[in-house]
Amino acid sequence: MIREVMKSWKVLFATILVTLGLVAAPLFNATSADIVVDGDLSVNKATAKRGDVLTYNFRVENNTGVQIGDILLVPGRQADGHAFSPYVDYVPGSTFWKDSLGGSGGPIDDTWVTLGGPDHPDKVLNVGKLNDGEWLEVTFQAEVKADAPNNALAESIVHFFPNADTAGIQCAAQTTVKVGEVLGAETLPDTGAADVLVISGYLVYLGVLLRKVKLYRYL
Numbered sequence: 001m002i003r004e005v006m007k008s009w010k011v012l013f014a015t016i017l018v019t020l021g022l023v024a025a026p027l028f029n030a031t032s033a034d035i036v037v038d039g040d041l042s043v044n045k046a047t048a049k050r051g052d053v054l055t056y057n058f059r060v061e062n063n064t065g066v067q068i069g070d071i072l073l074v075p076g077r078q079a080d081g082h083a084f085s086p087y088v089d090y091v092p093g094s095t096f097w098k099d100s101l102g103g104s105g106g107p108i109d110d111t112w113v114t115l116g117g118p119d120h121p122d123k124v125l126n127v128g129k130l131n132d133g134e135w136l137e138v139t140f141q142a143e144v145k146a147d148a149p150n151n152a153l154a155e156s157i158v159h160f161f162p163n164a165d166t167a168g169i170q171c172a173a174q175t176t177v178k179v180g181e182v183l184g185a186e187t188l189p190d191t192g193a194a195d196v197l198v199i200s201g202y203l204v205y206l207g208v209l210l211r212k213v214k215l216y217r218y219l
């Protein structure tokens with residue numbers, strides 16, 4: 001009899017715990033750091049030859065229901081510090097911006113490409129805040145190097161942070177280098193946050209530094 005009563009209490013207790021878990025879970029799943037933002041990077045050429053100039057377009061859209069920002073952009077770097085793909089060189093003075101409110105401007109200071117990163121967190125590109133439903137685009141260009149090998153995959157990366165307290169998100173765009181005839185120049189599909197989402201020690205380190213400095217706004 002005692003065993004049956006204890007068994008009944010155990011079942012009741014387990015039921016209560018499960019019920020509380022289902023009710024309380026949403027309260028603990030949403031935090032100020034859990035921000036989902038639509039961001040992607042695209043390039044205007046799927047294939048290119050040496051000397052071609054590639055135009056990249058980064059777009060971020062706020063569909064979170066709340067204001068986000070300041071939004072920060074950082075170029076992906078090679079081990080030697082070279083920005084973007086090792087097969088392209090950034091074109092100085094080629095960074096411009098526009099937004100859903102009709103604003104536009106540029107060229108933006110090239111230091112976001114030449115210096116922006118963990119060693120110079122005050123030089124990353126700060127594109128400001130976005131209200132719900134607003135978007136912003138940043139375009140920049142890079143030239144395919146004269147010594148880029150045939151069939152080389154030129155993958156350029158941009159890291160963006162919805163704010164200084166949120167983990168960074170990686171977006172990439174790819175172009176195949178063709179020595180000789182270019183087989184096609186169609187625009188590649190966007191490679192957005194949901195497709196890449198790679199968070200590295202580099203981003204964590206940068207995120208920590210960004211919280212310690214007052215960022216200079218370019219816009």
